Amino acid sequence: MDVGTKDLHVTFDITTGARSTIKAYEAPVATTLGTTMTPTNMNRTASTSAYCAVFYGGTINTTGTMIGQVFVAGSGERKSHIGGEVRNETEFIFKKSTRYSIQVANSITTTKGVGITAEWYY
Secondary structure (H helix, E strand, O other): OEEOOOOEEEEEEEEEOOOEEEEEEEOOEEEEEEEEEOOOOOOOOOOOOOOEEEEEEEEEEEOOEEEEEEEEOOOOOOOOOOOOEEEOOOOEEEOOOOEEEEEEEEOOOOOOOEEEEEEEEO
């Protein structure tokens, strides 16, 4: 996420398909930003922009400064193979003109799905 000209108040809701570690980084260096996503302004009466750019699937060369980390424990009989959900009820305040990344690593060797929802305001 590349923050524009205003500080952003951000919360995340992240679901994983396996036991995972989720890390947030400030000022990562990317070789490629990946695919651009178009944010939706939930204030349908406003014509203002999102004040940030959102990407997924990019390549990070240098992670930057870790500003948060959480572990999502598995559940069920095979605890490592069943994911979970984490919602950050406390806001991050992302600095203007700064890049941030959220990285999710599952604890098993097979590919599992990840869903990340970010909500923000300035």
